[in-house]
Each structure stands twice: as structure tokens, then as C-alpha cells.
Amino acid sequence: MSNDNNRLIRPDDSALWDLFRAGDEAAYTQLMKMYSKTLFNYGFRICQDKDFLKDCIQDVFLELWNRRLKISSTPAVKYYLFKALRLRIFREQAKWNRGEQLDDNYEFVVEFNIETKMIADLETIELSTRIQQVLNALPNRQREIMYLRFYEGLDFDNISQIMDLSKQSVHNLLQKAYKSFRSEWLILITLFSKHII
Incomplete structure (x- = not known):
């Protein structure tokens, strides 16, 4: 099993x-406690209407309980819940307080924990801020893919199913994000090196 899948699958998840x-109501409650915050963090990057988002998460868990006898077993609970939430947000978009239409141009907000996720050895706020700016300059789908891949540890299959894209499209968008990030990264490193010398 790959490291990506190890981050995605926790041993207790599939048993719960x-x-x-x-x-089992206790297992259901435990799943809600384990995943509500993670789902909120992911959903908030798509829709910043907190009340709407909380309703969507509640609806996802309510629907899961009501359909529990028809739901299949899964070793990847996080993936299953991410997909369910994303579908719910898009399906219920007419209820957003701001009345925005959600399509391919939706805003995906990235707030990576830069210090722990990308530059653990560099403890400078300035560089972290600049890297976050580079990430947020990427197109929305590329940002979402970067988030799902590197922050949540999902693999290409899971990302393609969550975002309803082909695996090749996910791969292509991630490669474009890498290319953009690498070119900006070289500029940042050059500027940072001059700044600290």
C-alpha cells in the first residue's frame, strides 16, 4: 500500500x-466527530457561507444514516465523505446566501499550513506568505487538486471521482500546477536568498 493510501486510510475508519x-449509533457519532472539522475545512474552500456549509455537512451525515443499509463498505472513508460533501454543495448551490452560481469558475480558497506541509525547515512568515500567494494565483481547479493531493493525501483515483474529472485530466491539471508553482518557486527562492544575504 502506498504512503498516499496510508494517509487516506486509518485502520479504525473502515471498522467504524x-x-x-x-x-451502531456510537460508531456513527464517532465518525461525525472525526470528520466534521475536516469536511468543514474542505467545504469552506469551495463555499465560504458557513451556515450553508454546516447545513450541507449535517445533510450528508443525515443522508448517510438514512441510507446506511444501502451503503457499501469502504476502506477510504475520508474520500467517500469528501465526494458526498462536494456533490451536496454543488447540488444545493441555489441556497447559498450570496446567490452565486457555482460552476467551473468557483473560488477555491487555499490556506495551506505552509510550515508543516511544504517548507518545514524555513520558518519565515514572509516566504510563507509569498508561497501562499503563488498557490492562490493558480486556477481554481488546480488549487483544489493541489489541496486534495498534498494537504489531504488523496490519490489520483479519489481526486478524479471527487471532482468528477477523468484521471488524465487530474494528472494534466496537477502537472500544470507543478509547472506554474516551480517557475514561481525559483523566483521566490532567488528573492529570498538575496533578502537574507
Whole structure:
């Protein structure tokens, strides 16, 4: 099993999932506690209407409980929940307070924890801020893919299913994001090197 899948699959998740599917309310409650914050963090990057987002998360869990006998077993609970939330947000977009239309031009806000995720050895706020600016300059889908791949540890198959894209499209968008990020990264490193010398 790859490291990506190890980050995606926690041993207790699939066991809890199966208990929940069998009607165990304690397992269901535990899953909600484990994933509500993670789902909110992901959903907030798509829609910044907090009340709407909380409703979507609640609806996802309510629907899961109501359909528990029809839901299949899964080793990747996080992926399953991300996909369910993303579908719910897009399906319920007419209820957004701001009345925005959500399509391919939706805003995906990235607030990576730069210090722990990308530059653990560099403890400078200026460089972290500049890197975050580079990430946020990427097109929305590229930002979302970068978030799902590197922050949430999802693999190409999971990302393609969550975002309803082909695996090749995910790969192509990620390569474009890499290319953009690398060119900006070289500029940042050059500027940073001159600044600290």
C-alpha cells in the first residue's frame, strides 16, 4: 500500500464505517466527530457561507444514516465523505446566501499550513506568505487538486471521482500546477536568498 493510501486510510475508519452501516449509533457519532472539522475545512474552500456549509455537512451525515443499509463498505472513508460533501454543495448551490452560481469558475480558497506541509525547515512568515500567494494565483481547479493531493493525501483515483474529472485530466491539471508553482518557486527562492544575504 502506498504512503498516499496510508494517509487516506486509518485502520479504525473502515471498522467504524461497517459498525455504522450495521446501525451502531456510537460508531456513527464517532465518525461525525472525526470528520466534521475536516469536511468543514474542505467545504469552506469551495463555499465560504458557513451556515450553508454546516447545513450541507449535517445533510450528508443525515443522508448517510438514512441510507446506511444501502451503503457499501469502504476502506477510504475520508474520500467517500469528501465526494458526498462536494456533490451536496454543488447540488444545493441555489441556497447559498450570496446567490452565486457555482460552476467551473468557483473560488477555491487555499490556506495551506505552509510550515508543516511544504517548507518545514524555513520558518519565515514572509516566504510563507509569498508561497501562499503563488498557490492562490493558480486556477481554481488546480488549487483544489493541489489541496486534495498534498494537504489531504488523496490519490489520483479519489481526486478524479471527487471532482468528477477523468484521471488524465487530474494528472494534466496537477502537472500544470507543478509547472506554474516551480517557475514561481525559483523566483521566490532567488528573492529570498538575496533578502537574507
